[in-house]
Amino acid sequence: MTKKIDPEAARQHEQYIAHLHENPAIAFHNETRYVIMVISIVCLAWLMGNSLILNFTIICMTDDEHHFTNNTQSASSQIRAGALYHYTNSEKAWLFAAVAIGTIAGTYPVIVLETAMSVRNVFTLFGALSGISTLLVPLSAFIGFWCLFLMRFLQGFALAISYPVLGAIVTNWSSLKQSGMYTAWMSCNLQFGAMFTLPTSGAFCVSSFGWEGVYYVQGTLTLISYLIFYLLFRDSPRIHGFVSAKELKIIEEGKTAIREKKVEPVPYAAIFKSLPIWGVWICCVGATFGYQIFVQYGPIYLNKVLNYEITNTGFMTAFPNLVSCFAKILGGPISDMATCVSAKNRVKIFTIISQGTMALSFVCLALVPPSMVLLAQVAYTAAVAFSGLMWVGPVKSAALVARQHSHFIFAVMSFINSAVILILPPFVNTLAPNNTSQQWAVILYSICGSVVVCTAMFAFVGEAEPAWWTEPDAKHHHAHHRNAVHEQVGSGAPC
Template structure:
């Protein structure tokens, strides 16, 4: 239906939408609140999804615009984990909360891939996939907007005891008409702890999108697995990743025999170094050892998913109410990664041979070892000084101190 250049443009449009949606997101959330912006971004994405089949047969440039609109949902999804966790999770349960929320990435893949395959082969054809996804998204957004509130105390279903548990130990940035907190961008950019989070996140995003975008191609073209086995092999890691995160999340909250910082560093090292080790195994394992290669392929996805209870939890603890700002920066990194990976793969593995993919695996493994080590030396879990800026009102300061 489309030329290779058009396919490339449609693919890149999602990343462009993520970038465009991420840049103003912090300002928009501060002005219009997270609940409203999440719903707005989601509605744009749902409408774009519903209109995609029509645009595909009508106008290519309109289709590109719709794909950019779909990318907005990716931007808000990064911020949503930090914003929702800060508003609704007790500090001592943040590991489980983040791991549970992050399962949406794997669940979406596990739902979409088999459903899309069935619908594409049915009499309804490929447009039905977009109609189903767009309709379901709209329904879920309605449910979200009806029940969700930006603060637990705004929801009538939450008791005072629950509110106290959620807010215990948190720095609350309460904004009123006389005093608003400005985002301390300069202080944040000078903090090595922030750069540690961003660098570790970039390594995780590179390894994640490498297999999201090229996992089936690697299994089919390089390992010579048939299409049916490729689909199953590409789906298994997501289910195991969910199980690993739901196990690691509560453990990261409840193992108190070691300090919070040590737990964060251990989990981040398991995630970063574990993924890198699997990539090294994929480089040196003979391609005819399908079982071992599949195990390494699966384990890399499982290890990578643990970043949510390591690096991202550390970000939540140190950044408090400003964690969503750093997550919006991670969304920008994500858009850049999605744009760069196709170029990276086409340069290093133009023929999809095992030797070429070996170079890719070693390069990414080296990068992940580097950023994982850097994060280990810069990781922080106590609220950073810039979380309590001078712009906070006296009332806010008193409430922050009393919460401690």
Template sequence: MEKVEEQQTNQKRFTFADKTRFIVLIIGLCCICCTNANYNAINFSVICMQDVISEQSVVNQTHWLENTADVSFIFSAGAAGAIIGLFPSVPLTTKFGVRNVLSFYGLLTAVSTLLIPLAVSIGYYPVIIIRMFQGFGASILFSAIGSISEGWSPIAEISTYVAFLSAGFQISSIILMPVSGVLCESQLGWRYIFYLFGGISVIAHIIFFTFFRDSATVHRNVSGKELRKISTGRLPTAGRQTVPYLDICKDKVVLSIWAAAIGGNMSFMALITYGPTYLNKVLGLDARETGFLNAIPYMLATAVKFVAGPLSDHMTFIPETWRMIFFAALSQLGLAIGFFVMALTNSKLIAQIAYTAAIVLAGINIVGVVKCAQMVARQHVHFVMAVISLSAWGAIFLLPIIIGFVCPNHTASEWAVFYTAVGIWVIIMNVPFPFFATMDAAEYTKPEWEQKKNTVAPEQRI
């Protein structure tokens, strides 16, 4: 009788053949792609702004687009905005929910992207301001992966979910670079890079806001069958809950996750940001070779993520905790070995292989460390992911200082020292994770935890 009633109810609404969670996955992936492309669009477009230099040039004065320090500060302004944006993101998500906050942050980056051409036409400081707003909105990207997965992914599919969502970072780069190159050389010009990606991003986030709900339990297109699949193995939660910041920060599992993330993010940012510089200046690859080499790892990393996520979910003959440890170890050891090889080799071919393998393997950490964060922190994963995001944006800030100190002349010996140190850093920071990794939800995620915290022992009552 109950099944008949459920079938009749489902007939009155469209349930996407019990696959609504995959529609949410696709929409979320599109939003992550758009926001990341918006944030990185200026990195490519600055080389196309010769018309601005001609229009705004002043005799005996260097235009800001021709000043390396000024352009670098524009890049840094985005990271500054992202760090600022991270701090209110957790309390805002707790109060207003994932749907409202992700939509607001995404639309802020989209509108800022549309305003970049106007800001460039006005001058340097408006670009800095708009760039900070752009970074503010992009700050929530890592948290988006955790939050969307928490509300929509069945436990048995969580590796697939987080791997596919995180692939948005690679996919956006694969799309952004060639499209930007075509627009730069076309009659439309560099401004349409921002108009195109900003406009698509506005549409994507409006669709996200319209269709997405914080939890599958309140979505009208989720059938009873799909809801049971999503809910299986999950702890019941009582709506939005206050984040237990102190308890999370004292959790040894979370601390090991953060340590691994800090080690991985610092090294990964060093690789993708300064890897091409090393290949070009130390190994002597020309610009075309370096540019092509820089595109290959993103394509391979995307393909590997699409394989690694489902593979992790289907390797049921291995305990889930061991799966997480395996993928984390494979990822971070591969990253460290890549640094060691680049530090020691003078061969272009070996350096290319090490560089590509390190970036590709680093991407699978999403089904290792990040999956562990998802399983342990559950409904509070947005806070854990916000700290991971902070480590990534912090790395962007610190790396130019470190590189300027360790590799001022870009010699092979200087880079060998830097890459060796980074490889050791990755290993040290990842040592605790295998000892603390678990699939078990932390006590502070359970419904009875708040009640226990608030219960006063009888002997303490007056």
């Protein structure tokens, strides 16, 4: 039920809002929303990066001799400046899975806390948890396996906030006309986290500081970044003193629910009956398998299958993420400006380009022998880079269809992401126990098939118009809104 607003209180609130935005102390040239985007990207990147550190340092923090190739003996001697531990294959699988288990465990608390507390407070709390648990990883590894597992679990628990908070920030701080660009650029946090973490981990692994150094550096930077975020961020531009009246008008144009300040509960039943939303979630399953196989196992694939040295592995794992960032930076604005194509067709086209290229790259990787390293690297880069365009495909569709309820859609996407990460260790260990090229070919073909099937589902049911349950008083005017002509966001017009 829609929460009733007292007319007099609403009038006084509007007067306060108007006064707040008349003469902001700092207006950032009417672009405060981009300042919010930048600090949010940085903080989200630390959440992702912190969860990925062990994916690389597991190579150099263990005493398994097979982690090192014959031509990296000098690097091996440097690596042994850091503490070394022994983990069985089962224990390594649990350490990989711990993040996913934590993220799944954190999904419901995130939904509850975002309702009970502000996004600002919840995001800062989860960010602090990620920073502290990262700082404690070296000590936890020294204490024992289960203590290290707990820190990995807490990193995953903190990561559960990333998708919902991204959806909330995009919904509140982006204008409808720039939703594709804002969503795509915000999602660059995934690449930035990997781009910093993986080469930094590689550098510390072969330095005299040892692998522990990367945990201390990233944990400290995480806490500093979230302090800055807490000082700068507000849940809504309406209550931010740095937002001018001009910028507020740009952000809120077309956002009926925000202008009318209706506080609505999430229509769970309607959402779970929505085919376009199911199309987004199913597409997310295939896309996540395709992306996470290289996020979680990229360093191992490059080191074991393509025989990259440890230092090069860090940089070559990070490079595709840099290319993916450029793809998003270009793809986001294009998805907003290409108004000669309807918004619905735009999200479908970008989805097919993104997932289709990734599927073809998997086939190429499966067919190319390890000796053809350059071609394999091109296919590897293309798979990771084009996967990023899903953020202007099904993810943008979710934001446009669900509007003010998109945080819940993103929370389910976070759950899907975690479930896939949880499934990957036994999946990879079963199909590629020895990490041979033939074993990895089976993995690549399997994921290629899932990507194609899931993308086809979205191509049939994907939408880009606000659903009837996003309208004010939707519960009481169900029939009316089902038959109403919805506002066409960026529908067909000359380019």
